[in-house]
Amino acid sequence: MPAAIITKDEVLSRLLEVFRRDGYDGASLAEISRATGLGKSSLYNHFPGGKEQMALEVLAALGASLERDLFAPLAAAGPREKRLDAMLEAIDAFYDGGNKACLLERLAASVDRRPFSRPLAAAFTRWMGAIEALAIEAGVKGAVAARRAEDAVVRIEGALVVSAAMGETGPFERALADIRATLLEP
Amino acid sequence: MPAAIITKDEVLSRLLEVFRRDGYDGASLAEISRATGLGKSSLYNHFPGGKEQMALEVLAALGASLERDLFAPLAAAGPREKRLDAMLEAIDAFYDGGNKACLLERLAASVDRRPFSRPLAAAFTRWMGAIEALAIEAGVKGAVAARRAEDAVVRIEGALVVSAAMGETGPFERALADIRATLLEP
DNA sequence: GTCTATAATAGGATAGAC
DNA sequence: GTCTATCCTATTATAGAC
DSSP: OOOSSSSSSHHHHHHHHHHHHHHHHHHOOHHHHHHHTHHHHHHHHTTTTHHHHHHHHHHHHHHHHHHIIIIHHHHHSSSSHHHHHHHHHHHHTTTTTTTSSSSHHHTTSSSSSSHHHHHHHHHHHHHHHHHHHHHHHEEEEOOHHHHHHHHHHHHHHHHHHHHHHHHHHHHHHHHHHHHHHTTTTO | HHHHHHHHHHHHHHHHHHHHHHHHOOOOOOHHHHHOOHHHHHHHHHHHHHHHHHHHHHHHHHHHIIIIIHHHHSSSOHHHHHHHHHHHHHHHHHTTGGGGOOOOOOHHSSSHHHHHHHHHHHHHHHHHHHHHHHHHHOOHHHHHHHHHHHHHHHHHHHHHOOOOOOOOSSHHHHHHHHHHHHHTOO
């Protein structure tokens, strides 16, 4: 039984899946242990701060992933519509076509949300800012661009909620299509 | 110590507040006992099925409230814009201007959501249907009306999520204003 | 770094007196 | 109908061996 069959990134990736599925309050250490394949003591070795630290590290890792896979491509060179499409496809994949929940929402809904307040607000602000920048670059006026960016994020989050509650992904698919069609309109 | 200082409706109302604030998994019997002023045994006397039955009865009571205070007025006589305004004001009040979460979302996010699946889907379907009917009555074409109704509910749910995560109610207020401005457009 | 074992507590639920 | 007292399980977390 030698060490580290699983990398820390992989651990964080599995923790992400547990938290987004069960929520912070609903995710038990037993389930976390099962999902990661690590015993409780191993978990406390990696995360001395317990579940709270796990969620905070997952949040930080997700932020880094988004920066690399979503926001950087959004601000890169190339046709604007292409970049918007790439973002929407990445979002579609990340949420599994509307079948998986949003970690930000799940952490924001936990009973003791204070430890997550700042990173959550920062994540949403960053997300909206990246979309807003693309809209502005496409010639949309500043105030309108900010409103549209907020609306896009609002629609994605709401569509995930409605899709989950109704047990069908139609609302999510339609929300993404709508954003694609209207975000960069003059 | 005589009986029933508190009515069952009042109990359900307090349960609603606990579940929407803490979520289903996050709401402990200890907190429920505190919020209702009833001991655990009293709670099990009223709700032999435990927490699950409490949530189901809260859901049913909320459905009845919505039917009476939201959907019936929406389908009543009078100017259509007035009725839309009344609905939006009722929603604004129910969510305390974006400060309180949606029970439907909280129950849909619980680890064991199966007992709530049907009533949740029914509630969202009913809500969207009521809005759609108003839009159709205002002359909006059927397919467009259905899309707009879904979009309105999606925006409200998403705005609640984003407002909570960002710690400010701006997104919720803007979402309601946007719905008011666009839902009945020709 | 991981394991087994265990502590200590909080969780949901029940019994029985009043 | 409500209370106090209790049960049992699951929970988070730690100790100590390897």
